[in-house]
Every structure is written in C-alpha cells, then in structure tokens.
Amino acid sequence: MLPLGLTAAALADAEAEQDPDSLAAATRLRRRHDPEIAALALDQAGLRRRATAKFGAGAGSLFFTRDGLEQATRPSVAAHHAHRLADAGATRVLDLGCGIGSDAMAFLRAGLDVVAVETDERTAEIAEANISAVAELVSAQGQVIIGDAEQLAEELIKDSDAVFIDPARRTGAGRLWRVEDFTPSWSFVTGLLDGSRPAGVKLGPALPHREIPDDVEAEWVTDHGETVEVCLWAGRGSAPGVRAGLIMPDRRLVADPRSPAVQPAGRYLYEPDGAVIRAGAIGALADELGGWLLDDQIAYLSSDLLTPTPYAVAFEISEILPYKEKVLRRWVRDHAVGRLEIKKRGIDVDPAQLRKRLRPAGADSATMIISRTPDGTVVFVARRAL
16 A cells, blocks of 8 residues: 555665655656656655664664654654553553554554554655555554544544553644644543553653652663663553663663762762663662762762672762863873763763864873763763773
8 A cells, every 4th residue: 555646666766765755856756746746756765774772674664754753753653652651551542643653563463452543644645555555464454544543542542451641742843842832732632541552642752740640660671772762651560659670671760769979979970871860770780880970960879899780880980180272181181082072961062062072182092071070060081991
C-alpha cells in the first residue's frame, strides 16, 4: 500500500538518486513522472535516508512526514512501551495521536490489536501504510481512524483494554513547553491516568515533576546515550508514585528522597546519565557508588571508589585547576593538547567558545570538567576511567 498517491516506479527512481534533495534529481524525476508524484517520491527518499539514524535498515520500508520523523518513538523504545502494556495483560490498545505509527507498529509486533487515532489526514495516511504493512506479517489487527482524539476517545475506550497517547507538543512555530498548550488538553491526558486500565503517556524528558500526578509512575528513558522521553504509566503493571530512570534496554534505577552529602572531590568524578538526573535518582546512584555531591545543585558525583555502573560515566581526576582562562590556556599549551573536551554544569559558559579561547594545539588530548564545589568553581582535568 503506497500513501499519498505515490507510485512504486516513482519511489524506486527517487531511491536510486544519489541526492534526492538536489535540483538535478527533481529535474530528472519530473521528466519521467507527474511533477507532484515526483516531488512526493523524492521527499520520501530523502526522509528515509535521514530516518536510518533512528529506524536503522527498517527505514527503507517505511513512510514518513518531516514532523512525524522527528517526533516518532525510536523502535527500541516503542518496543518497551508495547512490552509494558502486554505484560500488564492488555490485548487491544487505543493509540491516541499515533503520528506515523511507530508505537502502533510495536504494539502489533507484541501481539496487541491496535486502534490508532490521528487528526492530520496526511499523517494518518502515512500511518495507515506503515501499520498495514506490519499487520500483514503478524496475527494482530491494526486500524487507523482520522479524527480528534479527545472527541473520539470516550466511545473508542469502551472497546479497548489499554490506552497510549503521545500528545502533540509542536506547532508550525516550534516546540511547545507548557502543558497547557499540548493537544489534546492536559486535563484530558491526565484523566486517562485514572488507573482504570493500563495507560501510558509519552512526553518530552524536560517535563517538570510538578506536572506529574502523584499517583502515577514516571519513567525517564535513555537510549544510546540520549535521554529521549518520560513516559507516565498508570493502571495494571504500573508502580504508583515511583520515579525512575531507565537505561535501555533494562537497567532501571528508582529514585529515593534521600539527598547525598556534599564534599570536596575524591579520586573519581561521575557524570550521571540524563534519565537518572531527571528522575531525581541521584541519591540512589550515590549509594551505589559510595559517593557524594560536589554541590547540592549540581549533578556531578564523586567517590574514592571506581565502580562500574550503567548509570554514569566515570572519570579519574588527575589535576584540579582554578577556573581562570589564563591558567587553563597555559595548561593546554604546556601539555600540547590539541583535542580538548570541555564539560560543565551550573556554569554560564559555552564550552565550544571556551575551547576556542583556550587555543588547543598539539598531539595530546584532555578532558576538562568545570563545576561548582565546596571550594568554589574549579576545573577537573580528568580521563575516562570506564
């Protein structure tokens, strides 16, 4: 099934182009195909190539929109969503705001029937093509409905035993940061988390804790080093009130209310993963590492022990320098450092601009970590220890 009036011949010709975004490619395809179909085919060919970073080799058989590709759930994370709902006993999922269908495809692969709702007709057509292709290969059934999720939900939920929603958090003007601006409305979204059925809400990882209902589970997710989302879970299979960081695929750290002590740096410095930080699980990580904070507002931990952990990157500190550019420039020059990595937290400085001002030149490499400490702002010269 080809969406948007695309033809197999036009899509094949577009895929064969070295640069589908070029004027030359557009000129060649317009000679062979209807100009509108040629433009659509070239757009899909270009999107598929960009989608490889997120979808791997599978991108070559999917269809995308530009916004849909950016907002789509990564396949590994979508599979995690699907397994959570399946493990909670769900057999049929109502996927509200399905976008191009990334989560819906994962639900189908997990053996769950899916009714997907999408308000934008073009995106819904793309989703229908993607979902139908997967449904042909599995025993589960998939359906796409065009319409407003908030208006259709009441009737559709009656026949579903789980619900998943990815609220729209972007407009033509850019990303939306206030929950009051999300679509569907925030009151509708949180109303789905009433515990009456397994439910998941996918949101951006920067969602403030104050917006999260106290009685739902919140799970921040890092995939391949990038913190990509927080998902709120309710109903069967959830852990009400828990806040946790998940390092894909299965390393999970649950936050606790304890605050680590603040002390000067030990031998090692740990940079916690973003999901751990956003979940507020720094205290739990400090316990695991036998560590402490350098500052009560800065998410760097230190310890005299080197402990392997999936939840942080460990650095061994070799020197501690004052945060003075003249001193740092001289150190870089004296150590012939040409490859300089600069990390910082809680300091108003652009690492890229600072790197330029320090004028690295030479054969050696170094990492500088700038942080507030009980002794003021300092620079740790360090190397990755794990």
